[in-house]
Amino acid sequence: MRVKVALGVGAAVPLLFLVVFFAWPVAAILGLGLRGTGVGQVLADPQTWDLVAFTLGQAAASTAVALVAGLPIAYLLARCAVRGRGLVRLIVTIPFVLPTLVVGMAFRSLLGDGGVIAIVLANAFFNVAVVARTVGGLWANLDRRAEDAARALGASRWRAFTSVTLPALAPAIGSAAAVAFLFCATSFGVVLVLGGAEHRTLETEIYLRTVQLLDLPGAAALSLVQLAAVVGALLVGAVARRKRETALTLRRRTETARRPEGGEWAVVGVAVTVVGLLLLPVFSLVVRSLSTRDGWSLAGYTALAGDAARSTLGVSGMDAATNSLRTAFDATLLALVLGVLAAVVLSQLRRRQGRLAEAMDMVLMLPLGVSAVTVGFGYLVTMDALPGDLRSSPVLVPFAQALVVMPLVVRMVLPVLRAIDDRLRQAAASLGASPLRVWREVDLPLAGRSLLAATGFGYVVALGEFGATSFLAKPDAPTLPVAISRLISRPGELNVQMAYASCVLLMIVTVVAVALIERVRVGTEALGEF
Amino acid sequence: MGLRLKDLTVHYGSVAAVSDVEMSIEDGEVVALLGPSGCGKSTLLRAVAGLERASSGTVSWDGADLAGVPVHRRGFGLVFQDGQLFPHRDVAGNVAFGLRMHGVDRKHQAERVAELLELVGLPGYGARRTTELSGGEQQRVALARALAPRPKLLLLDEPLSALDRALREQLAMDLAVLLRRAGATALVVTHDHDEAFTLADRVALMRKGKLVQTGTPAEVWRRPADAEVAAFLGCTVIVDGVVADGRATSSLGSVPAPGVVDGPVRLGLRASALRTDPAGQLTGEVLQRVHRSDHVRLLVRLDTGPEVEATAPVTAALTSHTRFTLDPDGIAFIT
Amino acid sequence: MGLRLKDLTVHYGSVAAVSDVEMSIEDGEVVALLGPSGCGKSTLLRAVAGLERASSGTVSWDGADLAGVPVHRRGFGLVFQDGQLFPHRDVAGNVAFGLRMHGVDRKHQAERVAELLELVGLPGYGARRTTELSGGEQQRVALARALAPRPKLLLLDEPLSALDRALREQLAMDLAVLLRRAGATALVVTHDHDEAFTLADRVALMRKGKLVQTGTPAEVWRRPADAEVAAFLGCTVIVDGVVADGRATSSLGSVPAPGVVDGPVRLGLRASALRTDPAGQLTGEVLQRVHRSDHVRLLVRLDTGPEVEATAPVTAALTSHTRFTLDPDGIAFIT
Amino acid sequence: GGSGTDTGGNKVVLVTHNSFAVPQQVLDEFAKQSGITVEVSRRGDAGEVTNQLVLTKSNPLADAVYGIDSTYASRALAQGLLQPYRSPEAAKGAQRYALPGDDRLSAVDVGDVCLNMDTGFLAQRGIPEPTSLADLTDPRYKDLLVVQNPATSSPGLAFLFATIATFGEQGWADYWTKLKANGVKVASGWEESYNQDFSGSAGKGPRPLVVSYASSPSAEIGQDGKPRTKALLGGCYRQVEYAGVLSGAKNVEGARKVVDFLLSEKVQSQLAEQMYVYPTREGVALPQSWQQAAPLPAKALELPADQVDKDRERWLTQWRSVVQG
Numbered sequence A: 001m002r003v004k005v006a007l008g009v010g011a012a013v014p015l016l017f018l019v020v021f022f023a024w025p026v027a028a029i030l031g032l033g034l035r036g037t038g039v040g041q042v043l044a045d046p047q048t049w050d051l052v053a054f055t056l057g058q059a060a061a062s063t064a065v066a067l068v069a070g071l072p073i074a075y076l077l078a079r080c081a082v083r084g085r086g087l088v089r090l091i092v093t094i095p096f097v098l099p100t101l102v103v104g105m106a107f108r109s110l111l112g113d114g115g116v117i118a119i120v121l122a123n124a125f126f127n128v129a130v131v132a133r134t135v136g137g138l139w140a141n142l143d144r145r146a147e148d149a150a151r152a153l154g155a156s157r158w159r160a161f162t163s164v165t166l167p168a169l170a171p172a173i174g175s176a177a178a179v180a181f182l183f184c185a186t187s188f189g190v191v192l193v194l195g196g197a198e199h200r201t202l203e204t205e206i207y208l209r210t211v212q213l214l215d216l217p218g219a220a221a222l223s224l225v226q227l228a229a230v231v232g233a234l235l236v237g238a239v240a241r242r243k244r245e246t247a248l249t250l251r252r253r254t255e256t257a258r259r260p261e262g263g264e265w266a267v268v269g270v271a272v273t274v275v276g277l278l279l280l281p282v283f284s285l286v287v288r289s290l291s292t293r294d295g296w297s298l299a300g301y302t303a304l305a306g307d308a309a310r311s312t313l314g315v316s317g318m319d320a321a322t323n324s325l326r327t328a329f330d331a332t333l334l335a336l337v338l339g340v341l342a343a344v345v346l347s348q349l350r351r352r353q354g355r356l357a358e359a360m361d362m363v364l365m366l367p368l369g370v371s372a373v374t375v376g377f378g379y380l381v382t383m384d385a386l387p388g389d390l391r392s393s394p395v396l397v398p399f400a401q402a403l404v405v406m407p408l409v410v411r412m413v414l415p416v417l418r419a420i421d422d423r424l425r426q427a428a429a430s431l432g433a434s435p436l437r438v439w440r441e442v443d444l445p446l447a448g449r450s451l452l453a454a455t456g457f458g459y460v461v462a463l464g465e466f467g468a469t470s471f472l473a474k475p476d477a478p479t480l481p482v483a484i485s486r487l488i489s490r491p492g493e494l495n496v497q498m499a500y501a502s503c504v505l506l507m508i509v510t511v512v513a514v515a516l517i518e519r520v521r522v523g524t525e526a527l528g529e530f
Numbered sequence B, C: 001m002g003l004r005l006k007d008l009t010v011h012y013g014s015v016a017a018v019s020d021v022e023m024s025i026e027d028g029e030v031v032a033l034l035g036p037s038g039c040g041k042s043t044l045l046r047a048v049a050g051l052e053r054a055s056s057g058t059v060s061w062d063g064a065d066l067a068g069v070p071v072h073r074r075g076f077g078l079v080f081q082d083g084q085l086f087p088h089r090d091v092a093g094n095v096a097f098g099l100r101m102h103g104v105d106r107k108h109q110a111e112r113v114a115e116l117l118e119l120v121g122l123p124g125y126g127a128r129r130t131t132e133l134s135g136g137e138q139q140r141v142a143l144a145r146a147l148a149p150r151p152k153l154l155l156l157d158e159p160l161s162a163l164d165r166a167l168r169e170q171l172a173m174d175l176a177v178l179l180r181r182a183g184a185t186a187l188v189v190t191h192d193h194d195e196a197f198t199l200a201d202r203v204a205l206m207r208k209g210k211l212v213q214t215g216t217p218a219e220v221w222r223r224p225a226d227a228e229v230a231a232f233l234g235c236t237v238i239v240d241g242v243v244a245d246g247r248a249t250s251s252l253g254s255v256p257a258p259g260v261v262d263g264p265v266r267l268g269l270r271a272s273a274l275r276t277d278p279a280g281q282l283t284g285e286v287l288q289r290v291h292r293s294d295h296v297r298l299l300v301r302l303d304t305g306p307e308v309e310a311t312a313p314v315t316a317a318l319t320s321h322t323r324f325t326l327d328p329d330g331i332a333f334i335t
Numbered sequence D: 001g002g003s004g005t006d007t008g009g010n011k012v013v014l015v016t017h018n019s020f021a022v023p024q025q026v027l028d029e030f031a032k033q034s035g036i037t038v039e040v041s042r043r044g045d046a047g048e049v050t051n052q053l054v055l056t057k058s059n060p061l062a063d064a065v066y067g068i069d070s071t072y073a074s075r076a077l078a079q080g081l082l083q084p085y086r087s088p089e090a091a092k093g094a095q096r097y098a099l100p101g102d103d104r105l106s107a108v109d110v111g112d113v114c115l116n117m118d119t120g121f122l123a124q125r126g127i128p129e130p131t132s133l134a135d136l137t138d139p140r141y142k143d144l145l146v147v148q149n150p151a152t153s154s155p156g157l158a159f160l161f162a163t164i165a166t167f168g169e170q171g172w173a174d175y176w177t178k179l180k181a182n183g184v185k186v187a188s189g190w191e192e193s194y195n196q197d198f199s200g201s202a203g204k205g206p207r208p209l210v211v212s213y214a215s216s217p218s219a220e221i222g223q224d225g226k227p228r229t230k231a232l233l234g235g236c237y238r239q240v241e242y243a244g245v246l247s248g249a250k251n252v253e254g255a256r257k258v259v260d261f262l263l264s265e266k267v268q269s270q271l272a273e274q275m276y277v278y279p280t281r282e283g284v285a286l287p288q289s290w291q292q293a294a295p296l297p298a299k300a301l302e303l304p305a306d307q308v309d310k311d312r313e314r315w316l317t318q319w320r321s322v323v324q325g
């Protein structure tokens, strides 16, 4: 009984958070739109469906590219005992933190003028990490012997991979694909920069209609279409996941990772190539930050550290970095608390009410699939009803960031919690541990590793968050992404140098933060996704 | 007083995994719960531990109903087939776990841990990581962990079945001694009759959720309640017979049947009931032979008709037609 | 011709898991690889399968070195302890897997699948999901899957050890018959000597990466290569003796020792070497008794000094001081 | 709490756009002298600011607004976002830019959107500098111009208005058809067109002609002290940014003081340096570099605010079909 009450309370907190800071604002803004005329008109317009087709098409293509590029890296991370694996893990995380505007510009200069291919590649660039970490997490824990059995039955390495390993990985691949698809389907900056005036997606169109035209009915119609697409993608992911989380047995990584041999080196080669390609835009940013019209220069960096930045931004680059670190910390902490609560509830619910758990799981993911603009404008028409009129309050920044981070935390922690043998908890209970104590003594330490991974990854996402932050951050305390956007929107060489230097600073901060977080070792191996 | 189950029934959905079980375990007694896979042994154990809710009936300890008492307040120790040691704690940390939960101070924790590691034959193993232990060692640590807080009742769910054959036999003996020495009251689930007999004072036989027989190992072995129990306990062939004057007579001959009431009886024959013997009364054709470690097991068609199993020494030279004698130790009586 | 291992060594890092193994398996022969946990049995098997690279030495089949032949071209079937069935395929899909890989057409696939399911006693199970099978059924499907492409050699890594005692015994017998019927050449890894003896024509004993003895079950059982092998095969006590005129004499008395050369010998005593016998020559004090299913096992201090194990019938009435006789079937000779 | 010290709750919340940049020191001085703490709330570009104010009309986000520009002024006024206030400071020049017949919005700054050109690039190739928007359809300027998508960029929108103002309702679409034939490149935002495509900026892109601001050349002064770029002063579209007191402001008095403050010498003299726009106040000295490289065009194009509000969507749709169709 008391367990049920505790579960109820545990579920209520994250759900209440979602309702207040997500569902309510979104519903309010959609409600405003749906009250107007023009919804039907937008839905009847064939252009709308072209838009839908392009949005889904580019997202599907991007997801496919991310999968193809991410799987070799997942293999490298999960199965190959080679030096530098940790470094690869770090490198694939870097893209996640880069502002989409800057990445868009980097791809624009690398690939000529953008276009569909550039959009797809840039979207994929962001999401290789999602695939590599999600799939790698499961792969590292798959029993090698199923493959061995297939090999002995006459399957070549490749055939064994496609006929045995790939199906076994399907849940993780489905899960990664769903998340990546969400990111790509709601991709904004990339499509804007690389799409020029030609390519538009639901997201850019919703932005345009909401922000420029104040066409709320049109925006609401498109948002509903987007929501439907997102729910569809989530359903696919959920179905794919359903099989897995039971089948998991924790295996030690030493049993599964080995030195590659023969054809396996080719895959390692592909993985290294992909990592190299991921680094290309990164390097181009570094180079850009160091070059001026008149040759190499550290001017951007020195200006960022000094008064030049202060006069444009009100703060120095270091202050902006500090602001970033601090807000991201708050957001990550909040997201961890909420996400872990949700994950615990979900892991417990599943034994009893599978459907309910799946529904809740899906609801938790929705924030990834709804426009930041929709949420932001929703805040405007709702948050004044809360005590203290939160509409202009900087506390909304970590709240909004947490909205994006929380689903990721759930995705990473949940599989591990589900993989913990329930009998371990029962043993603890029989030794006198109350349910709460069981959680502290068993679940927490065992999920610790993935919790750390979630912390690292969530922190990166919060560091890189721009949409909500630019909307809500206090002007005298810009975060690095906000600072970058301000700097890049001004003429003058020094401003541009400072913008690129800020990007490099952001990458460094990210790498250091993630490396530190992931360095902390807890007894068990990571089984988490991402 | 100890444990008493009254009319205990546990449902999974609409299926009754345990139905109407009546049973009691006295203080200091070790009872083995024996039965085929899926018959509800674990469920019964879990219901006693408080991990499964009874649909009806009661579990009581020393007369007090345990219905409202949660797992962690029952004070029953639990050991699983595969130990389920906490992987993030070392051996001492595992053994001390229950003591910590009960607020025992560090000094006494350390003493008790040392005492228990001694008891299970792993002195000085405290600082080892559990992943570095062999399966048998892990099981012994699990046992020490369960014993540490001096549980009123120890619940063991196939404590040995994950182990190697040799180790399992060894550990069964050790465990039997250890339970006696610790004066533990225990309920042991197993599907290995040798293990049940080694460990327990009393054996309870389960089938399809119901208790079909309880008794001492010898009673159960010699006098199974019905043909199915007999088959479960290794009787491969059942023949009809009649008891008179303390002897049972059947088509295979006559054997002493002490304590069996006069009248019709069914005889359950184990492989050891028929042994090769040059002076034997029975003859038969050897259809098949497989080596066991210390004997050869034969499939024989007796000239009188039935196909039965028989044993021969490893050294025996067998002709295709061989003589056999009945060994009363290999025969069970079903009345 | 069959399989031949020459000087086979396999390293993990700097540790040799298998060192300098010489071994051969003739066509149609079943060899059991027996040894304690961690001795390198699985590694040896994996090296034969091509899953592990030999550091030195060769694996050859019918005289042809297999070094350059990848796993899937060797045509060796593989069965693991836990089946490792493909969870995303049904039973038929699992059994047909190897046939598909070899490009067998659908019709012939279906025929062969039906034939094999019949062989392993699971006719009509083709459409079942593997997750719905019991452990024993899963193992049989794994076996059918491995047999389907008619492998030249079947490699079985503890094929039965995940199963229940009763099932394991039953399946060991079935498997023995099945391997003979399929005319399979097989290498079976196990750490259960009963199983090894049941299944194999020849037993190879491994210890710490090395092969210490090979021979028929009876040879290995009766004449272990050294005291450690004897201990592994159940001899709990070893006493010195002397053989003369086909009899071995020790402090415990004299027993026939056919085929053992004259001279000093060590006798390995299993529990069955000493039996209660009112007419026995030996006397001792019973220290401890545990029930086994069809006998009672005793720990006895003989009046002549040593502590040994002994067996008594379940029905035996034991006084604390009892007479025993030596049973030659329970004794191994180490020369 | 807002920025600076808290002075007994006399606080004014000022909603503004992302480009707002008044040095903290200036704000602090204002607080010391007037007792008013200005809490700045940046909410996107001019469009976003306006639309957010529309959505929150019934319970305003702030007391004052700065950043509604001429494109959105009509919507703001029609929606009744603002209350009348004519600042005494407006008389000192700002009045020149006021909307006719309106006493609610005070013009704070002027930012003219003009064609920028890389003079060195053109000279090097022997291409004459264009002198009017009409020149841009000349094959000599084939593939040399980059503009912004008017749907996603405010200078882009201003440039569209400039073409409409120049060529009229009948002629502008035709003009764009010719621009397209002449290889105009359309970027989404100012950032990438100016920083990447334009040859006169740090990015050293391939195109010497870009839509930007009249003030931009002041930021592109080479080591020789000479500007690399220059604005085509004929054909600029004038964007005036306004401030005003919001209807329903909680601190009307304070809000009025803030509008006065924005029009004051102190702030007006910062505008050029900080926000790359021209002050509306007369007699405020422009920085040296501006005097040299970025004079304010004497005359600029404008469209009536209510027409902009009425026709903008139609124009955008039409533009899209011309340029993308």
Ligand SMILES: Nc1ncnc2c1ncn2[C@@H]1O[C@H](COP(=O)(O)OP(=O)(O)OP(=O)(O)O)[C@@H](O)[C@H]1O
Binding pocket: B012, B013, B017, B035, B036, B037, B038, B039, B040, B041, B042, B043, B044, B191
């Ligand atoms: N959580 C559950 N939900 C539904 N049915 C269950 C559950 N656990 C067990 N059962 C079913 O209840 C019956 C009894 O299961 P139980 O685990 O008690 O058997 P057991 O005797 O312990 O078997 P084994 O020897 O295989 O461990 C079985 O038919 C089993 O399938």
Ligand SMILES: Nc1ncnc2c1ncn2[C@@H]1O[C@H](COP(=O)(O)OP(=O)(O)OP(=O)(O)O)[C@@H](O)[C@H]1O
Binding pocket: A254, A255, C012, C013, C017, C035, C036, C037, C038, C039, C040, C041, C042, C043, C044, C191
């Ligand atoms: N992948 C590996 N990497 C490093 N060491 C290994 C690996 N696999 C096995 N070993 C080590 O090699 C030795 C032999 O292992 P192997 O699995 O062959 O033993 P085994 O005889 O099959 O044991 P068991 O009966 O427990 O299965 C052991 O010490 C083991 O720890």
Ligand SMILES: Cc1ncc(C[n+]2csc(CCO)c2C)c(N)n1
Binding pocket: A095, A096, A097, A098, A100, A122, A123, A126, A127, A183, A184, A186, A187, A188, A190, A404, A461, A462, A464, A465, A466
């Ligand atoms: C197309 C696409 N764009 C950006 C990201 C990276 N990303 C995902 S969440 C997040 C933080 C806030 O939204 C960031 C930066 C991505 N994965 N896919």
Ligand SMILES: [Mg+2]
Binding pocket: B041, B042, B043, B157
């Ligand atoms: Mg069970």
Ligand SMILES: [Mg+2]
Binding pocket: C041, C042, C043, C157
């Ligand atoms: Mg092994």
